[in-house]
Amino acid sequence: MGSEHVLAVGLMSGTSLDGVDAALIETDGEAHVRPIAFRSEPYAETDRRQLQAATQRALACAAPGADATIDAAAAMLTDRHVAAVRRLLAEAGVAPEQVAVAGFHGQTVAHRPDRGWTWQIGDGAALARALGIAVTDDFRSADVAAGGQGAPLIPVYHRALIGAEGLPAAVLNLGGVANITYLDQDRLIAFDTGPANGLIDDWMAAECGRAFDAGGALAAQGHVDASVLDMLLDSDWFDQPPPKSLDRADFTIQPARGLAPADGAATLTAFTAATVALALDLLPARPARLIVAGGGRHNATLMAMLAARTGLPVTPIEALGWNGDATEAEGFAYLAVRARRGLPISFPGTTGVAAPRTGGRHHDPQR
Numbered sequence: 001m002g003s004e005h006v007l008a009v010g011l012m013s014g015t016s017l018d019g020v021d022a023a024l025i026e027t028d029g030e031a032h033v034r035p036i037a038f039r040s041e042p043y044a045e046t047d048r049r050q051l052q053a054a055t056q057r058a059l060a061c062a063a064p065g066a067d068a069t070i071d072a073a074a075a076m077l078t079d080r081h082v083a084a085v086r087r088l089l090a091e092a093g094v095a096p097e098q099v100a101v102a103g104f105h106g107q108t109v110a111h112r113p114d115r116g117w118t119w120q121i122g123d124g125a126a127l128a129r130a131l132g133i134a135v136t137d138d139f140r141s142a143d144v145a146a147g148g149q150g151a152p153l154i155p156v157y158h159r160a161l162i163g164a165e166g167l168p169a170a171v172l173n174l175g176g177v178a179n180i181t182y183l184d185q186d187r188l189i190a191f192d193t194g195p196a197n198g199l200i201d202d203w204m205a206a207e208c209g210r211a212f213d214a215g216g217a218l219a220a221q222g223h224v225d226a227s228v229l230d231m232l233l234d235s236d237w238f239d240q241p242p243p244k245s246l247d248r249a250d251f252t253i254q255p256a257r258g259l260a261p262a263d264g265a266a267t268l269t270a271f272t273a274a275t276v277a278l279a280l281d282l283l284p285a286r287p288a289r290l291i292v293a294g295g296g297r298h299n300a301t302l303m304a305m306l307a308a309r310t311g312l313p314v315t316p317i318e319a320l321g322w323n324g325d326a327t328e329a330e331g332f333a334y335l336a337v338r339a340r341r342g343l344p345i346s347f348p349g350t351t352g353v354a355a356p357r358t359g360g361r362h363h364d365p366q367r
C-alpha cells in the first residue's frame with residue numbers, strides 16, 4: 001500500500017460488550033482523516049451472554065488456546081462483524097472493492113501483558129473471505145511479545161484528530177475501561193486510568209437489571225459513600241507510573257455491595273472520576289482541558305464529577321468536530337492502514353515498548 005488516501009473500515013467490539021462499532025474513513029494513516037460513515041450494531045442478549053461466558057473461560061486459561069466455548073463465541077462474533085460491515089457499506093453506497101483494508105480489533109477476552117500475552121478473539125481470515133476485503137487483525141500481540149502493554153493503541157489516532165493546535169491536550173476515552181492520551185509538541189503519552197463505565201454497568205446489571213445508567217440518572221439521585229470510595233481507591237495501581245493497562249475484570253463492584261442502588265451508582269461513578277484525577281498527576285504537564293470520547297460522555301453525572309474532581313473543563317470530542325461514539329472504530333481503520341504501510345502503531349510513551357513498532361496480522365481476501 002502506498003502513501004495515498006484510501007478507504008478503510010474499522011471494527012471495534014469493546015469491553016462493554018454492547019455491540020459492534022463499524023466505521024468507514026478515508027485516510028493516509030498519517031495526518032489525513034475523513035470520517036465517512038459509522039454504525040453501531042448492538043449485540044442480542046444471547047450474544048452478549050456468549051461473549052461473557054468466553055471471557056470467563058479465557059480469564060481462567062494459562063494462555064490463549066483452543067476452547068470450544070471461546071471458539072464458538074469467536075465464530076458468532078465474526079458473523080456479527082460480517083453483517084455490520086455489509087450494512088455499513090450498503091448505507092454508505094461503497095462497494096467492498098473500493099475498501100483497501102478493514103481493521104478488525106475483535107473482542108478482548110483476557111489481557112495479561114504481565115504474563116506475556118493478550119487475547120482478542122475473531123477470525124480475520126474468515127472475515128476477509130466473507131467480505132472480499134483485506135483484513136488486519138491481532139493488533140496487540142506483537143507489542144506484548146516485544147515487552148509492551150499491548151494497550152492503549154488508539155493514542156496515535158488521537159494525535160491525528162487533535163492536530164497541532166491547542167497543545168498540550170488530553171483525550172480521555174470512557175469505555176468499559178478508561179484510558180488517557182497526553183499530547184504536546186513532541187510527546188505522546190498514554191495509559192489506562194482505571195474502570196470507566198465497566199463497574200457502573202456491572203452495578204446496574206446486578207442491582208437494577210439494566211445494562212447501564214442512562215444519562216447517569218441513577219447516580220445523580222445517590223450520595224457518594226466516602227468510605228467505600230476510599231476502599232475502591234486503595235490500590236497501588238493508581239500511583240504507578242505509566243506504562244500500564246488493565247483487563248476489564250481487574251476491578252470489581254465488591255466494595256460497593258450493600259449500598260442502596262443510587263448510592264452505589266454514585267460511588268462507582270465518583271470512583272471513575274477520582275481515578276482520572278489521579279491519572280492527571282502522572283502526566284508531564286497539566287492539559288488545558290479534557291477532551292472526552294467513548295460512551296461515558298453520555299453520562300452527565302460522570303462528566304460533572306470529572307469536571308469537579310479534575311478542576312478542568314471537560315469537553316466531548318464533538319467540540320472538535322469528531323464523533324465520540326465512532327473514535328475507537330475509526331481508530332482501528334487508521335491503525336490498519338498504518339500497519340499495512342509498516343508505520344508504527346505503538347510507542348515507548350503509549351505501551352512502554354522499547355522502540356516504536358508496527359503490528360497486526362494481515363489476511364488477504366480471495367475475491
Ligand SMILES: Nc1ncnc2c1ncn2[C@@H]1O[C@H](COP(=O)(O)OP(=O)(O)OP(=O)(O)O)[C@@H](O)[C@H]1O
Nearest residue numbers: 014015016175176177197212214215294295296298
Ligand atoms: N446514554 C448513556 N448514558 C450513560 N452511559 C452510557 C450511555 N451510552 C453509553 N453509555 C456507556 O458507555 C458504554 C459503552 O461505551 P463504549 O462503547 O465507548 O465502550 P467500549 O468500546 O465497549 O469499551 P472500551 O473502550 O473499554 O473497549 C456503555 O456500556 C455505557 O456504560
Ligand SMILES: CC(=O)N[C@H]1[C@@H]2OC[C@@H](O2)[C@@H](O)[C@@H]1O[C@H](C)C(=O)O
Nearest residue numbers: 108111151152153154175177179328
Ligand atoms: C486489552 C484491551 O482490549 N484494552 C482496551 C480496553 O478498552 C479501553 C482500554 O482498555 C484500552 O487500553 C484498550 O482499548 C483501546 C481501544 C486502545 O487500545 O486504545
